[in-house]
Amino acid sequence: MPFLPPITSLHTLPDPSLKHVLDLLFEPSPPLHALTLPVLRSTTFPSYSTLIAAISAQLQALAKSGSPGDIAKLSEILCSHPRLGEKKVETVSEQSRKEQAQLNEGKEEERKELERLNGEYERCFPGLRYVVFVNGRSRPAIFENMKARIARNDIKAEREEALQAMCDIAADRAAKLDKSDNSSL
Known part of the structure; x- marks a missing residue:
């Protein structure tokens, strides 16, 4: 089972380790890496929930800018998140596989x-x-949404x-993966 390093050590980690942390929380995404690495390098966060909130603010700023380049980066x-229910996705994270397991079961229709x-x-x-x-929602509930x-x-x-869903997913993953800091999430 993967785990997250202590939150207070992030700013000292090499870029590949920081990218791995981002990939665990979100999904592998070079544009997300490029956007967030400077913040991860320059800021010490008290909790993973604070880190996720900071990344959320960066993503919201892209959405609000309205510039074609920012919108393309945000898109x-x-x-980077896989399509729901897609069975063969090569770049999907182990977390996504587990989170979507129930959606991959069931009736063909x-x-x-x-x-x-x-x-x-x-x-x-x-x-x-x-x-x-997804958080345990049934297929019919997902269909309605x-x-x-x-x-x-x-x-x-x-x-x-x-964006909100992406950050909710990251917060849930952080709670499951961060054994040293669960009390602050």
Whole structure:
């Protein structure tokens, strides 16, 4: 089982170790690495929840800037998360595999519906991938959430919701992986 190093040691770790920490919390994403490494190098965080909040603020700033370059970078970061229910994903983290395990089981028609909804979502929101904190939710609950977000058809709101989900996932992973700092999450 992977683990997180003590939060107070992050600023002293070499870049490959910092990237590994980011990959454990989020998903492997070179644009996220480039965005956050300078902050990780220059700041000591009291907890992983504070670190995740700082990264969330950076991502929110990208979303709010509205510049095409920032939006493209943000989209690439969000798309580092695998499609829900996708069985063969080479770059997916072990955490994603475990988190989505229940979605990969079940009836064939549910799997096809999830695949259909992923496609509909990506047509509605080009350049984005549906990101949600699954947290034990059933396929029908996920389907309803996807349908509601597609029906809302608001790209800015969608970016906000996907960012929040990404950070909720990171906080949950931190709580599970950080054996030295659980009390501060």
